[in-house]
Amino acid sequence: MSTTHTIGLDLGGTFLKAGVVSEDGTILERIRYAVDPSSAEKVFKTVGEAVGACRDIDRCLVAVGLGIPGIMDHGTHVIMNSPNLHCLDGRALDDLMKDVCPLPYALDNDANCGAYGEFVAGAGRGTTGSFVLLTIGTGVGGGIILDGALWHGARGFAGEPGHVVIERDGRPCNCGGRGCLETRVSAGAVVAAYESRGGRAASAEEVARRAHGGEGAAVEALADVGRDLGLGLAAIINLLNPEVIAVGGGVMGAGELLLGPARVEAGVRAFRASFLSTRIVEATLQNDAGMVGAGLMARGVIQ
Amino acid sequence: MSTTHTIGLDLGGTFLKAGVVSEDGTILERIRYAVDPSSAEKVFKTVGEAVGACRDIDRCLVAVGLGIPGIMDHGTHVIMNSPNLHCLDGRALDDLMKDVCPLPYALDNDANCGAYGEFVAGAGRGTTGSFVLLTIGTGVGGGIILDGALWHGARGFAGEPGHVVIERDGRPCNCGGRGCLETRVSAGAVVAAYESRGGRAASAEEVARRAHGGEGAAVEALADVGRDLGLGLAAIINLLNPEVIAVGGGVMGAGELLLGPARVEAGVRAFRASFLSTRIVEATLQNDAGMVGAGLMARGVIQ
Numbered sequence: 001m002s003t004t005h006t007i008g009l010d011l012g013g014t015f016l017k018a019g020v021v022s023e024d025g026t027i028l029e030r031i032r033y034a035v036d037p038s039s040a041e042k043v044f045k046t047v048g049e050a051v052g053a054c055r056d057i058d059r060c061l062v063a064v065g066l067g068i069p070g071i072m073d074h075g076t077h078v079i080m081n082s083p084n085l086h087c088l089d090g091r092a093l094d095d096l097m098k099d100v101c102p103l104p105y106a107l108d109n110d111a112n113c114g115a116y117g118e119f120v121a122g123a124g125r126g127t128t129g130s131f132v133l134l135t136i137g138t139g140v141g142g143g144i145i146l147d148g149a150l151w152h153g154a155r156g157f158a159g160e161p162g163h164v165v166i167e168r169d170g171r172p173c174n175c176g177g178r179g180c181l182e183t184r185v186s187a188g189a190v191v192a193a194y195e196s197r198g199g200r201a202a203s204a205e206e207v208a209r210r211a212h213g214g215e216g217a218a219v220e221a222l223a224d225v226g227r228d229l230g231l232g233l234a235a236i237i238n239l240l241n242p243e244v245i246a247v248g249g250g251v252m253g254a255g256e257l258l259l260g261p262a263r264v265e266a267g268v269r270a271f272r273a274s275f276l277s278t279r280i281v282e283a284t285l286q287n288d289a290g291m292v293g294a295g296l297m298a299r300g301v302i303q
Numbered sequence: 304m305s306t307t308h309t310i311g312l313d314l315g316g317t318f319l320k321a322g323v324v325s326e327d328g329t330i331l332e333r334i335r336y337a338v339d340p341s342s343a344e345k346v347f348k349t350v351g352e353a354v355g356a357c358r359d360i361d362r363c364l365v366a367v368g369l370g371i372p373g374i375m376d377h378g379t380h381v382i383m384n385s386p387n388l389h390c391l392d393g394r395a396l397d398d399l400m401k402d403v404c405p406l407p408y409a410l411d412n413d414a415n416c417g418a419y420g421e422f423v424a425g426a427g428r429g430t431t432g433s434f435v436l437l438t439i440g441t442g443v444g445g446g447i448i449l450d451g452a453l454w455h456g457a458r459g460f461a462g463e464p465g466h467v468v469i470e471r472d473g474r475p476c477n478c479g480g481r482g483c484l485e486t487r488v489s490a491g492a493v494v495a496a497y498e499s500r501g502g503r504a505a506s507a508e509e510v511a512r513r514a515h516g517g518e519g520a521a522v523e524a525l526a527d528v529g530r531d532l533g534l535g536l537a538a539i540i541n542l543l544n545p546e547v548i549a550v551g552g553g554v555m556g557a558g559e560l561l562l563g564p565a566r567v568e569a570g571v572r573a574f575r576a577s578f579l580s581t582r583i584v585e586a587t588l589q590n591d592a593g594m595v596g597a598g599l600m601a602r603g604v605i606q
Contacts, residue, residue, distance in 0.1 A: 071576055080576045130456060144542065146449060153433060153544025157577035160541040165534045165572055167471040168487075177537070177572040184471075231468045234480070235538060238463040239447065241456025269468055269480040273374055273383045274460035 004302065007054045007064040007103070008295025009047060010110060013037060013084030018050035019288075020058050021065075021295025025121025027288060029057050040087045040096055048100025055103075063302050064105040065294030067113035068093065074156020077107055104301040110290045111135065112150050112159060114248075115143025117293025122285040123246035130242035133283060134161050134232070136249035139174070139182040144240070150297075166231040184228040187251050194221035208254040222254045223261040230265025237270040237278050248283025255282060307605065310357045310367045310406070311598025312350060313413060316340060316387030321353035322591075323361050324368075324598025328424025330591060332360050343390045343399055351403025358406075366605050367408040368597030370416035371396065377459025380410055407604040413593045414438065415453050415462060417551075418446025420596025425588040426549035433545035436586060437464050437535070439552035442477070442485040447543070453600075469534040487531040490554050497524035511557040525557045526564040533568025540573040540581045551586025558585060 005028060008021040013035070020029040031053055036042040047066065055061055070082025072093070082088040093107055108116075115133035118124050124131040124145070131145040140162030144151040151158050162182035163175050170179025183189075187204035194200075194207045197217040201207045211218035233245055247259060259282060267275050285292055308331060311324040316338070323332040334356055339345040350369065358364055373385025375396070385391040396410055411419075418436035421427050427434040427448070434448040443465030447454040454461050465485035466478050473482025486492075490507035497503075497510045500520040504510045514521035536548055550562060562585060570578050588595055 071574065073576070146454065151449065151543065153577070153580075154546040155544065155576070155580040157574055157580065158542060158544035160574060160577070163541045163572075163574065164467070164538045165469055168469050168473070168482075168531070168534060170471070175574060179471075180572075228471070231471060235467045236542070238466045239461060239539070239542060240454065241458065241461035243457040269466075269483075271374065271460055271463060271466065271478060273376070273458070274456070274463070277456075277458040277460060 004060065004062045005058055006295045006298035007051055007061050008291040008293070008298065009050060009064065009066045010113065010290035010294060011035070011043070011047070011066060011068055011085070012110070013069060016046050016050055017291050018054055019291045019295060020054050020061065021292055023299070025117065025292045025296055027292060029054070030291070035085075037085055037087055040091050043085065043087060044096040044100050047097070051101050051103065062103065063298035064101055064103050065113065065296070065298030066097070066105060066107050067110035067290045067294040068107060069110050072107065072109050072156055074152045106294070106297045106301050108150065108294070108297060111141035112143040113293035113297060114141070114289035115145060115159070115293065116150055116297050117289040117291070118246050118248065118283050118285055119145045120296050121292050122289060123281050123283045124244050127244050130240065132161065132236050132240065132242050132245045133289075134245065134247050135283070136185055136229070136247065136251040137187055139186055140232070146240075161232055161236060164232055164235050166228065166235070181228070181232040185225055185232065189228075190221060190225050190251055190254070193224040194218055197221055204251045205253050208251070208257070211254060211257050219257060222257045226258040226261030227265040229258065229262040231269060233262055233266035233280060234269035237266060237274050241274045242278055244279045244281060246281050246283040248286065248289065252282055307363065307365045308361055309598045309601035310354060310364050311594040311596070311601065312353060312367065312369045313416065313593035313597060314338070314346070314350070314369060314371055314388070315413070316372060319349050319353055320594050321357055322594045322598060323357055323364065324595055326602070328420065328595045328599055330595060332357070333594070340388055340390055343394050346388065346390060347399040347403050350400070354404050354406065365406065366601035367404055367406050368416065368599070368601030369400070369408060369410050370413035370593045370597040371410060372413050375410065375412050375459055377455045409597070409600045409604050411453065411597070411600060414444035415446040416596035416600060417444070417592035418448060418462070418596065419453055419600050420588055420592040420594070421549050421551065421586050422448045423599050424595050425592060426584050426586045427547050430546050433543065435464065435539050435543065435545045435548045436592075437548065437550045438586070439488060439532070439550065439554040440490055442489055443535070449543075464535055464539060467535055467538050469531065469538070484531070484535040488528055488535065492531075493524060493528050493554055493557075496527040497521055500524050507554045508556050511554070511560070514557060514560050522560060525560040529561040529564030530568040532561065532565040534572060536565055536569035536583060537572035540569060540577050544577045545581055547582045547584060549584050549586040551589065551592065555585055
């Protein structure tokens with residue numbers, strides 16, 4: 001049998017990204033669609049169009065993987081909460097998919113798809129067992145791979161490293177809690193740290209550029225946030241001792257200026273032997289991770 | 304074939320507990336030995352005596368499980384650090400076992416054995432997938448079961464819930480870190496919380512007795528510690544969404560007076576859907592968990 005390809009779909013609040021994905025995670029073709037968030041039916045009409053367009057490109061596509069923004073019950077495929085696509089709240093995705101998708105499909109949340117993509121085809125390539133992805137942007141997303149498969153937990157809600165509490169009496173978090181990792185580690189936190197050191201920048205990317213240019217306050221701001229990231233890494237290491245933790249997201253333009261201090265702090269906070277046996281690296285697939293992961297995950301539903 | 308039994312050994316800094324363990328985790332016979340911690344050879348001579356004594360009781364024992372106090376490399380079976388039996392530091396346990404144990408054996412750290420025992424024969428009985436044990440005593444130990452098996456991580460150092468950081472700028476911890484869960488959740492923390500509320504007690508057990516007797520300060524002290532426990536539970540829930548988290552150890556004489564406030568706090572801090580799908584219960588095997596788990600784990604090395 002010739003090599004089979006799959007369709008990887010990464011659904012967001014604004015765009016649906018679709019790709020034809022090869023067995024090794026290469027994106028062979030890509031298409032982007034605007035999403036009309038006013039109803040679930042409209043969103044899935046676009047999903048159907050994307051599947052059709054991919055099949056027009058490649059007649060031999062065998063399955064679809066779809067990454068969904070939001071919290072999904074992994075047993076029933078019901079969306080509990082989708083902050084960026086509220087029209088999906090409470091909807092059973094199989095009811096929506098069956099009308100628009102003629103191929104077998106796999107569903108997962110977008111952060112899990114990203115983790116799976118990085119594990120197989122990105123920073124985790126060659127890792128056989130355990131891998132955790134943290135994606136730092138507006139907040140901290142991620143996913144956990146154990147024994148080579150996504151870890152979903154009792155009902156699919158596992159893999160929320162952004163909401164590990166690192167500060168008992170910390171700042172209120174969007175999740176309703178307080179002191180979660182993402183209250184101190186995010187693009188906004190980088191800007192805030194820079195401002196607290198007397199700087200002024202429009203974005204975390206700008207802080208990173210200035211830091212790479214040698215500006216002291218920017219370097220220090222990234223180190224501040226990096227050290228807090230280290231607390232989250234230490235929690236993951238002490239609980240799971242994964243082979244690899246990869247860190248991605250918009251903030252990672254900072255690279256080692258963020259990750260270096262994070263590694264040092266994790267080394268102090270985590271058990272030494274455990275820390276030394278977990279590699280902490282940069283993610284490599286950037287914005288493609290979710291689409292690649294969805295496409296690779298689709299291979300799991302092929303006979 | 305008739306039912307086979309195994310030997311479960313729980314090695315501590317002072318005593319070695321040995322038991323004949325049935326397939327369902329019942330302890331059929333038990334013996335206790337004093338341990339001479341002055342050399343690894345003396346410790347393992349006692350291990351050999353315990354194995355021999357168990358075989359004198361039951362001629363059909365087929366395997367041995369041994370729980371070790373300390374951090375062990377799961378690949379090489381080398382002890383990295385055993386705070387209560389320093390004579391084992393750096394020793395390869397297979398070298399020691401081969402001289403004293405004529406049966407096939409399984410090795411793991413004592414906390415993992417306890418978690419496995421609770422999972423199969425205690426609070427996790429009937430749980431098929433994922434289970435986390437937290438044992439609160441001098442510190443917080445524990446173990447993680449995923450897909451029905453102990454999760455060891457890259458090299459066996461996973462499962463240290465006591466050292467998840469819950470307080471960024473918190474108190475120094477014995478591990479070298481700061482603000483770990485066990486700096487706020489332990490037998491000593493219960494006594495300290497009671498004293499900070501004007502009480503005076505010799506032990507956490509005494510605080511628990513007074514709380515059960517209705518003394519306000521004791522009830523509040525347990526609630527203080529319970530809320531901090533809730534932060535650790537929330538971290539575990541948000542990362543792993545396990546089916547069950549069981550809490551055991553000497554402090555659990557307090558029962559729901561500790562666990563109730565912990566559950567409430569975890570409910571605030573963790574994602575709602577994830578929290579609702581993870582049960583938080585009391586452990587049931589108390590001090591036998593390690594021996595039972597070691598005996599049950601031994602079944603894994605039988606052909």
